[in-house]
Amino acid sequence: LKAEPDEIFFTSGATESNYLAIKGLSNNLNKGRIVISSVEHPSINLIANQLVRDGWDIKYWPVNHHGIIDLDQTEEILSPPTKLVSIIWGQSEIGSIQPINLIGIECKKRNILFHTDATQVLPNGLIDLSNLNVDMLSASAHKLQGPKGIGLLMLRKGIQDLLYNSPSYGFKNGSI
Numbered sequence: 136l137k138a139e140p141d142e143i144f145f146t147s148g149a150t151e152s153n154y155l156a157i158k159g160l161s162n163n164l165n166k167g168r169i170v171i172s173s174v175e176h177p178s179i180n181l182i183a184n185q186l187v188r189d190g191w192d193i194k195y196w197p198v199n200h201h202g203i204i205d206l207d208q209t210e211e212i213l214s215p216p217t218k219l220v221s222i223i224w225g226q227s228e229i230g231s232i233q234p235i236n237l238i239g240i241e242c243k244k245r246n247i248l249f250h251t252d253a254t255q256v257l258p259n260g261l262i263d264l265s266n267l268n269v270d271m272l273s274a275s276a277h278k279l280q281g282p283k284g285i286g287l288l289m290l291r292k293g294i295q296d297l298l299y300n301s302p303s304y305g306f307k308n309g310s311i
Contacts (some may be wrong), residue, residue: 167216211215225255239268
């Protein structure tokens with residue numbers, strides 16, 4: 136993964152990693168907009184529904200007929216009050232691979248936090264966190280022939296402080 140050891144946290148799977156990343160961060164940000172794609176994993180959609188009840192606005196980033204994010208809508212989608220973007224990297228049902236690095240660059244320009252669920256691309260060796268423009272990345276070991284019930288959440292060092300201070304997610308002293 137080319138990540139620092141203290142950037143990787145083990146969880147029970149990508150679903151838990153997704154929840155910790157998005158729900159944990161939403162607890163420590165002023166309410167605004169969270170953007171997800173229209174082809175997200177059900178775990179992300181469930182979190183989005185919870186956040187709507189908590190007062191967040193959820194915007195769905197549309198995809199084209201190939202299932203790829205419509206980058207022509209970047210300016211509109213990433214306009215204020217967008218605080219967080221979560222886009223699935225590889226969609227398992229239709230096989231689309233999102234331009235994660237391009238999305239990450241656009242988020243970084245606007246000071247928007249960026250999460251991706253990389254479970255489906257993990258076995259393809261595409262992940263080099265040292266050159267990837269993401270703040271948080273979720274994955275699950277079973278896609279690498281690992282046992283079920285093991286996942287990971289990669290958190291960039293600056294993002295860790297936001298989650299460590301989350302009152303309801305058990306982050307203390309750098310551990311989950």
